Amino acid sequence: MASDGTTNQYHHGDLHNALLTAAGALLREQGTGGVSLREVARRAGVSHTAPYRHFSSKAALLAALAQRGFRQLEAAIMTAAERVPHGPEQQLIAAGIAYVRHAVSNPEVIRLMFGETPEATGAVEAGAAGRQVFTALQSIMEAGIQSGVFRQREAGELALVAWTSMHGLAMLVTAGMLPMDTTDPDAVETLVGAVAGNVIYGISR
């Protein structure tokens, strides 16, 4: 490309993504309270009103960030489950470990995702992305039911039990409510194993 023309400034066409990236970094570094639209704009190298061309409000930017978080969480769960072909129990445990581990690695994003009722702008899409996590768990459950490993119930109910305890564990851990070393991957695995073990025991036929 020539040194002139449309690519002159560096925030050529993709300010939308540059803003998301900057906001994500800020969130990770400073927490939810540290994210200001003005600082995000500053980091992206634009004026503090420029973001309004891409997001209708600060809430909309945060909602987009949450939506991206949901997709990543879902991907982490599914990838972990697919990597384990040893039947639904092991898949469920793998998914649980992935869930909690993802939460521990990205506490601020998780907090953002589940922190506000989806009532602000754009939160509709974020809410849908969140429910898709539930759908992902449901697919594991259905496989478990069909193979006869899990009890014959609505897959939704079993998925709810699984989601509920994994989510609760993730939230309590990231909130610092449980006496455990968050930096130790083994500790996470042990904890998930204990909880998942009970869930599976209750679910199995």
Next chain:
Amino acid sequence: MASDGTTNQYHHGDLHNALLTAAGALLREQGTGGVSLREVARRAGVSHTAPYRHFSSKAALLAALAQRGFRQLEAAIMTAAERVPHGPEQQLIAAGIAYVRHAVSNPEVIRLMFGETPEATGAVEAGAAGRQVFTALQSIMEAGIQSGVFRQREAGELALVAWTSMHGLAMLVTAGMLPMDTTDPDAVETLVGAVAGNVIYGISR
């Protein structure tokens, strides 16, 4: 009392509590984002710097609010459990229903309580209050183990399983992540029953 003297203004000696009350009302009405120290002061009828005589920062005020929330949650759980003398299973279900119902009635406070890692000022006490909820559940578990209803495990582990799923359910419901009518008390009860049933089935010997 005479119409003069120390009670002249109405915010006599208990500004501390007046601030907490105002902040609580504001939180309930507007959510976490709606709570500003200046508005709290305004409602309490004092200047916007007066709160600093009672709380070192906005974060400290919120931490105090969270601490009060933890105590109320614990009280709700214990009261519900004690009201049911039909053995530990029923007590656990009653506690779970109380937990989720309390969360649904006070979504903003719950969000505040579990929303931020206790790292800000005063959050030490709030964190301790939170862990006391866990202790409350533990006491129910111990009774269950001693009576032979629950499996012989560390009460802490069983309490963790119970807390984890109840908390996860409460958080998902208040986040609007589950397709249910939050205003319907029966729906809450049904949902808790389904989850608690599985937990108990897994826990029982």
Next chain:
DNA sequence: ACCTGAACACCGTTCAAGT
């Protein structure tokens, strides 16, 4: 279309002062 700069109505926090 996309971005800017000034402007408005807010914040949290500090500090010198008042009683």
Next chain:
DNA sequence: ACCTGAACACCGTTCAAGT
């Protein structure tokens, strides 16, 4: 001791303008 008022450095959002 307890409270006030001015001041500082920030916000989110709007709007008229610039290219």
